[in-house]
Amino acid sequence: MPQLNPAPWFAILVFSWLVFLVILPTKVMNHIVPNEPTILDSEKHKTESWDWPWQ
Incomplete structure (x- = not known):
């Protein structure tokens, strides 16, 4: 099976x-x-502080 030969695929991977x-x-x-x-x-x-009118 040619797809198991790593020589051409390794070169493609590196490039x-x-x-x-x-x-x-x-x-x-x-x-x-x-x-x-x-x-x-x-x-x-x-910036100015905001004084809340707490009662």
Whole structure:
């Protein structure tokens, strides 16, 4: 039975992992995000305590 011969399947496994781990991440990371996040104002918002009218 030829499907039990590990020689061609092992090579396919190694080359497919080589593609997944080396080639694809570099192609994916080279894409540019069209909407870069903008930096908001760095000043803190003034928060006031809320005094509840307990009676």
